[in-house]
Amino acid sequence: MAPVDETAPAPDGFDQAFLKKLEYLHIVAKKVFAGRLRAERRSRKTGAGIEFADHRQYTPGDDLRYLDWAVYGRMDRLLLRLFEEEEDLYIYILIDSSTSMRLGWPGDGRPLIAPGPDGRMAKLGYAAQVAAALSYVGLSNLDRVALHAFSDGIRDTLQSGRGKGRIFKVFDFLGALRPDGQTDLRASLSEFVHKTRRRGVAVVLSDFYDAAGYEEGLNLLRYHRFEPAVIQIVDPRESRPQLRGDLDLVDMETGERRQVTLTDAMCEAYARAHSEYCQALEAFCDSRGIGYLRADTNVPFEDLMLRVLREGGFLR
Amino acid sequence: MTLLGLPLLQLLSIFAAAGGAVTALYLLKQQRRRVEVPFVQLWQRVLQRSDATSWWRRLLRLLSLLLQLVIVALLVASMGDPRLGRSQSGRTLVLLIDASASMQARLGGAAGAATSRLQVAQGQAREFIRSLGGDDLAVVVALDGQPAPMGGLSYDERELLAQVEGVRARDTGADLPSAIELARALLAGRPRPTVVLFSDGGFEDASLQALTTARVEGGLDVRYVPLPQVARPGAAGRVGNAAITALAVRRYRRNRLSYEVLVRMMWFPEAQPSGVTRDGTVPTGQAGGTAQPATLELLQDGEVVDVQAIELMPNQAVERIYNNLSGAGRNIEARLRLNGATDVLGLDDRAFTVLPERRRQRVLIVTRGNLFLEGALLATGAGEENHLTIERVAPAAYDAARAARYDVVIFDAFTPSTAPGAHAIYLDPQGADSPFAIAATAKSPLLTDVDGTHPVLRWVSLADVNMSRASVFRPGPGDRVLAGMFKQPMLLAREEHTAGGLRRSVAVGFDLRQSDLPLRVAFPVLLMNALDWFAGDVDEDLGSRRTGQTWRMPLLRGSGDKATGGAGARAAGRSPGLGTTANLLLPDGELLAVPVSEGYALHYGQRVGFYELSPPDAAPPAQRFAANLSDVTESAATIRPALREGAMGPSLRPPEAGEQALRRTLWPYLLLAALALLWLEWWTYHRRYTV
Secondary structure, three states, X not given: OOOOOOOOOXXXXXXXXXXXXXXXXHXXXXXHOOOOOOOOEEEEEEEOOOEEEEEEEOOOOOOHHHEOHHHHHHHOOOEEEEEEEEEOOEEEEEEEOOHHHHOOOOOXXXXXOOOOOOOOOOHHHHHHHHHHHHHHHHHHOOOXXXXXXXXXXXXXXXXXXOOHHHHHHHHHHHHOOOOOOOOOHHHXXXXXXHHOOOOOEEEEEEOOOOOOOOHHHHHHHHHOOOEEEEEEEEOHHHHOOOOXXXXXXXXXXXXXXXXXEEOHHHHHHHHHHHHHHHHHHHHHHHHOOOEEEEEEOOOOXXXXXXXXXXXXXXXX | OXXXXXXXXXXXHHHHHHHHHXXXXXXXXXXXXXXXXXXXXXXHHXXXXXXXXXXXXXXXXXXXXXXXXXHHHHHHHHHOOOEOOOOXXXXXXXXXXXXXXXXXXEEOOOOOOOEXXXXXXHHHHHHHHHXXXXXXXXXXXXXXXXXXXXXXXXXXXXXXXXXXXXXXXXXOOOOHHHHHHXXXXXXXXXXXXXXXXXXXXXXXXHHHHHHHHHHHOOOOEEEEEEOOOOOOOOOXXXXXXXXXXXXXXXXXXXXXXXEEEEEEEEEEEOOOOOOOOOOOOOOOOOOOXXXXXXXXXXXXXXXXXXXEEEEEOXXXXXXXXXXXXXXXXXXXXXXXXXXXXXEOXXXXXXXXXXXXXXXXXXXXXEOOOOHHHHHHHHHOOEOOOOOEEEEEEOHHHOOHHHHOOOOEEEEEOOOOOOOXXXXXXXXXXXXXXXXXXXXXXXXXXXXXXEOOOOHHHOOOOOXXXXXXXXXXXXXXXXXXXXXXXXXXXXXXXXXXXXXXXEEEEEEEOOOHHXXXXXXXXXXXXXXXXXXXXXXXXXXXXXXXXXXXXXXXXXXXXXXXXXXXXXXXXXXXXXXXOXXXXXEEEOOOOOEEEEEEEOOEEEEEOOOOEEEEEEOOOOOOOXXXXXXXXXXXXXXXXXXXXXXXXXXXXXXXEOOOOOOOOOOOEOHHHHHHHHHHHHHHHHXXXXXXXXX
């Protein structure tokens, strides 16, 4: 375990207490799920490894040192020996920082992960906590972790790195996030896949409130050989609203207005519609082999992370 | 109680305004609360589903508006005080509540703790009002000496109860005939006219004839609610009412400065049979029984001057006379106290009177010499110790300025060129200067027409008075013919209202020396009457008055002037005749402005006690007098369990309750309905049924 700087400042709420929580999560993960997680992954690339993988036809220009002379002697064919090349796993954490993720954030200068007046955390803050936890687990396993904040495009990026000591940069990156912009998953993920050469696991943390739909964006990840995983951040205030009476509903992102008089029946109908929306996303992910997890902001992020680790395969 | 009772047009105007306001408020764009949501498209999906039922929602909103308009309509309608249509079976009632003096008597219970008859009668009236039907229209009339309605005819229970509360007991008798006449006027032309009498039944038999008249001529259905028979657990010994039925003071004819006082008392034990007459006589066979000891006290200015133990026989008058009382303006009070018996009515246990001030009169005789005249004046009280001071002057030495300093000037066969500033007696005025215009001269006339009601001719007989000649006067304004022959006035009395006050004069159309009048007893009496009239002393006005009557009190100005003697009396003691009001201080301390007409203040007396009368611009002391009940019928404090029309007529029946216990006033129901609708609107709104 890398040494932790106890005197490090706590940027935007990611303080020592938070760090201890992450460490605890890591220890628990190691004890309970030992062997199921490995930092080392064999890539399908052939390269300068020591373990034989396969042969292929020699083509002019290949390194003659890798010619398998024994095969040439027996079969009179020029084959080139291929070795499996060990390389780091890349974990890309894409965090939605659009305006809709602001729900629950008082916006009075308090850190994102600080609970609001009602004791609840903003969606973006919750997503940041989950992202920090995933990053810490990844960094602890010597994976390379990169973070991207997006809304209508990639707004900010923390380049990939490895080692636990990098967690503070992650904190800085997450602590500097501010909700802004309109969600455009397709544009954001398209930009991401085209800018990222190394393939890896792409964890998308978002509420997936995109008027154009989330399907194309997630498919883009698949098409570009990323291994997408989805964590849908859901706030109970939007899933089961307690609004009543004559209201002027304003969309946080688009500013679109709708005047309604909410009744109990309408709120129940909305809750059903929201549930259907989430189920549709889940069904989409399942049908395409995308890991899906619904994160209710009511649930402490530690519990969520234990669930992530318990299910293991979420990060494959 | 009613609401505004507004007319239909006004109600429609209010409804139009209020309904318009409600509709305008309804149409106004509602200010909605702004709420940010992360993804409004989800809401749109829900709203698109509910749009399918938007027509129903619009209808609900319309229903909500209609509901509010109905609420407004109900409120406006209640302001009109609507009532259900009335049937012809409703009665029109006049509730006569006896407020006479006898209703102040205590009824039942220990002495001091019992309620008065009036309170019991008011309770009966309230109970009856609560039993009235919705169609019964009623009004309350206070039955005292001056019956008057306590309000207007009303269906409203609360209003009628308030009218009952307004009835106050008076120290007067009950004028039943006037009350019945008033009831006839109030009920004329109305359906089922009914009079309900709440009383102790203490009326004179003669007045009960009015009940027969009411039934026969007025078509009134008169009912009677007698007072209940109540036991007197705390009363020891005999129970009844002892009363001072008269307290009179009068001057001696010989010396007008001395008085005698008469006190008349009666004792009425309870269970007194009905039919006491005004003069206090009791029906035959009712005067038996044992004597009731009592104590009579006489007080002057609050000091006891005499105490007598007396015995009162039931229903018999006992009189005591106090001789040679003297004093000026002193307050006399008589108190009667029973020994070993309970007196139910305290009002008539005290009586009051005032020894009227009598100033000396200075009389100037303008004569060439007339022993008849001077002798008659001596007989009426002239002299040092009496009230008259006589001076004589010859006509040649007469001076009008000097005459103004006297109270009375008597012109004997002399006519001054100008009238004196004093009261005057003109004996045979002649010529153009005569203040009484002379129309003709009659020879050897006889006085055929004599007005014996005038104070000047009281106890005076002018029959067969002989005279050789007499002037026939032409009466002017304010003149009153005292005597004459076949409509030819020969004796006149005049009252003039001048700036100096009320001036009176008497004219005799013949010369005393040519008549046998001075030889008769009538002459000094006539002179004495005239002087008393000038002084404002009429025996019936002395000392005390009787309640239940309209008093006509001469206004005397500046009684404080008496210190100046006779010279100032004329200017001092006469009515100004110009003011329209005077101040009257009642026994309970209330100060009233009473009207003044022709120099007399008018007031209907309702309270027993001492009064003070003064012109508004005069300084004290004011004229003081007293008032007493002096009503045997009231003092008898009779309770009749049954009342008959006349002596032998049918008994009056008690009234029936109303045909419907339910009042037909609708406004409470309308308000309740509005309240229920308001609650329904509130409930449906908060349950989101109507939004």
